[in-house]
Amino acid sequence: MPGGRRGLVAPQNTFLENIIRRSSSQPDSSFLLANAQIVDFPIVYCNESFCKISGYNRAEVMQKSCRCTFMYGELTDKETIARIDECLENQIHDQFEILLYKKNKTPLWLLLQIAPIKNERDLVVLFLLTFRDITALKQPIESDDNKGGLSKFAKLARSVTRSRSVLVSQFSSHLPNLKDTTKQSHLAHMMSLNADVMPQYRQEAPKTPPHILLHYCAFKAIWDWIILCLTFYTAIMVPYNVAFKNKTSEDVSLLVVDSIVDVIFFIDIVLNFHTTFVGPGGEVVSDPKVIRMNYLKSWFIIDLLSCLPYDVFNAFDHDEDGIGSLFSALKVVRLLRLGRVVRKLDRYLEYGAAMLILLLCFYMLVAHWLACIWYSIGRSDADNGVQYSWLWKLANVTQSPYSYIWSNDTNSPELINGPSRKTMYVTALYFTMTCMTSVGFGNVAAETDNEKIFTICMMIIAALLYATIFGHVTTIIQQMTSATAKYHDMLNNVREFMKLHEVPKALSERVMDYVVSTWAMTKGLDTDKVLNYCPKDMKADICVHLNRKVFNEHPAFRLASDGCLRALAMHFTMSHSAPGDLLYHTGESIDSLCFIVTGSLEVIQDDEVVAILGKGDVFGDSFWKDNAIGQSAANVRALTYCDLHTIKRDKLLEVLDFYQAFANSFARNLILTYNLRHRLIFRKVADVRREKELAERRKNDPQLDQQQDHLVRKIFSKFRRDR
Incomplete structure (x- = not known):
């Protein structure tokens, strides 16, 4: 299903999610969001951590001024309040230490950081206020005069607010010595907010790191089709080379081709470590660590086994037959590459013609495998001296008879001559195809016991394959693509509706995105119908x-x-x-x-x-x-x-x-x-500034004297000018 495979990729405003994720990485951090375009900068969002440290719930905090005047007390420093007002009015980055009071009037020292947030038009629309509890760092100050009766904490509150350098020195005194410069830079980054690291309040497409590939990009689609073709090449050549011993150390061309294929599959493993995937909720997962863990837990072992250099083991071909045959059979492990087709089957199922071709290719692939096994059985019987096997009869019919020579290396007779490799393979494939599609013509038949047992098993497998693939092709395609057909039918109906009623392009795109995203979440299921x-x-x-x-x-x-x-x-x-x-x-x-x-x-x-x-x-x-x-x-x-x-x-x-x-x-x-029923009464910052500018302009305009503006004086002045 394209919607589910592609994931949710429409442009989103993920500003709030990014801020929450950054705040959650620092447990002692809380934050507020305030509107920078409204007078008094009302709070539009506060996280749970702020509610915990302040004692107020979210509904009580919303729409109050971000200056947190509701948390001021008698010991809150007036100079710090003035600096906060100046920072908000000028829309600049800054941080302060301020004494605030919880809902239960408990004093609380906080490190307040203010950062303006801009939108896509580079206009400041929000303020991000981050709070850190630094009460533990504020040590009580001893005073020589103890007659006042004030507590140590109250004396501290009356002291001048400490600068940022003092706070950093206190942090360094309470933390272990940081010998690593990276840790020091991390501390400095923790104590500051830079404009380049702040997210913007705007809609944007999901971002991925530069070394991460999107699973639905054009390059990945082309690469998957290349991998599909190479997978079928492997599924054809590996059984053929094992059965007919086609590839030897002297055959350089095949060794080079297979080495190139192995390198391409190894590159595919590397790309899988850097390719996004669709999570269980339909979201596109682009976190490199999550991608690596997901691939390691799923297909990595199978892909790695299929990419091992088994041609190196082929050097044992000249040793004992048992060891050579064992390492030669290890090449069959490369057929695990078919798993790549299985896990990407949903992509190929989008196209009906591709699905039909895959079914036919699979049928031919099974016939090819059976032909290789059929030849191996005939060759084994001929090597054991059975002269009435199908391979021996083929040699006599083609007038290329086999003969034996004595081998000094193995101290046993060795079979030589016989039909060409091409003739033997075509005949074996002809036999398997006739048995899989009909009862056979009899010109190639099973003669030995091994051949008859194999033929019986092949007929059973062929009957199931024939009935499944050719007898019910339409049914299989409908079952496998029913959801896709329903999805495309729905999209076609929506497109025709938009075209018929001439819906604007922007609205049409919104409707299409909603339909696709809803399908990705519900998989086309009607909840009410199921219930x-x-x-x-x-x-x-x-x-x-x-x-x-x-x-x-x-x-x-x-x-x-x-x-x-x-x-x-x-x-x-x-x-x-x-x-x-x-x-x-x-x-x-x-x-x-x-x-x-x-x-x-x-x-x-x-x-x-x-x-x-x-x-x-x-x-x-x-x-x-x-x-x-x-x-x-x-x-x-x-x-x-x-x-x-x-x-x-x-x-x-x-x-x-x-x-x-x-x-x-x-x-x-x-x-x-x-x-939603309550209407807020507020004034915009832009309107207030415009009124101030207008009042200032009127104040600077020259005032006309009433005597000079008198009607009689105007008449005399005009009379003098006319003369």
Whole structure:
């Protein structure tokens, strides 16, 4: 399936995910995001770590000023506050040490770092405020005057805020000696935020490291077809060389060709260590470490065994027959390269003609293998002195009879002369093809016991292959490509609809991306149709399992009984959104409560981002408090591929009315991250600056004297000019 094979590759705004990933690598770090285009710079996102150190939940922090005035206290340094205001107004990088207070009024020393975030137009749209708890580094200061009665920590808070160099020296005093310069540079990097390492707030295609190949790029597609051709070459030549002993140390041309093939397969192993793959969730995995571990756990051993230089072992051909035959048989291990075709079969199945050719090639390949085995049996019987085998009869018919000579090396007779290698192979292939497609013509027949046993086994295998491949080719193709056919049929219907109604190109591309990404997530399965197959009790169990992330992560559902959870789960619906999709429009009725399972969204009011919502957030309206249906005061747009679990207002109120005990717990514990009904009142920074510039311009304009502006004076002035 192309959508699933290609993965989710549409441009996404992964800014929030990148910041969360960087913050999670440093457990003591917390951060806020604030809108830089609105007066007072309101907070649009805060992570869980900030909620833990501050004591406030996310809903209480949202829309407050990023200056964190709600955490100021009497000992918060006024000079530091002024420096923070200046940094925000001038949109520059800086860091400060500041004393703030938790919700329970506990003092807290924090290292605050402020970094402006730019969009694709190089405009600062967000502020990233990173906090580090440095309370442990702030040692109490002893004072000679103990009459004040103030605690040591209060005296410390009143002291002048220390500079960054003092803080770094304190870090170095508490950390072990760093002799390695790389560790020192890491510490310096940890203490600073550079513009070149900050991600931008914009949509961009998934990035991969420069040494990583995309699994769907044109080069990789061509390379896979080359590997397919070389795999069939190996599957043909290896059995032929082993059976007919075609390749010897004197045959330089074949040795060179096989060596080149081995090198190409070894290069393929190296490329597999640097090629992305599609993860279980449809995402494109480009992390080099994850790619290497995935390949090592899957196909690396098989690929390595198929690339070993078995031609080196062929030097034993001139030694004892047993050892030479053993190392010659090791060449068959190269047939493991067929595993490359198996794991890339989904790519070849996209094309019906390619699938038909692969089936025919496989049928011919089996016939080729059986022909090589048939020749080996005839040669073995002839070497053992059986003069009525099919190979001996062929020699007599072609008037190229075999003869024996005494070998001094082996002290046994050796078979010489006989038909040419080409004649023997064509005859063997002719026999296997006639047996696989019919009952045979009898001109080449099994004579010895070994030949008859092999022929019986071959007929059984051939009957199954013939019935499967030729008798049910249409059925096999339909079964193997049913999902692909359904997928292409859906895409064709969407394309025809867009063409018929002349949908704009931009909107058409969004629709196509949504259809492809939704197919990648659902595999074309209709969840409601599958659930309707099950009885009510089983359906409820499945729904609880599908919504387990919502029930486990949100405290509002902890006191719900099993019956209550089952009733809620039956009414939850799961939806998938592509980047750029608008989930709510301004003025639209708010009839659902939405829980974000994966991805990130942005809430836009008056063309400004007022909130960024991520995994675990809840948005909608507090239906259980206000019975009237509200209207959305903002737009909600997806930044990345998002999975949402939603429940309709009527269904939620129906469950809450029935389970009164749970209703009280739900209303008390559910934290609505953003209420779409509430309209925020704010002024834009650009408008304030424009008003200041206009006021300054009016102030500098010269004031006209009323006497000079009098009507009579204007008439006399005009009369003088006319004279």
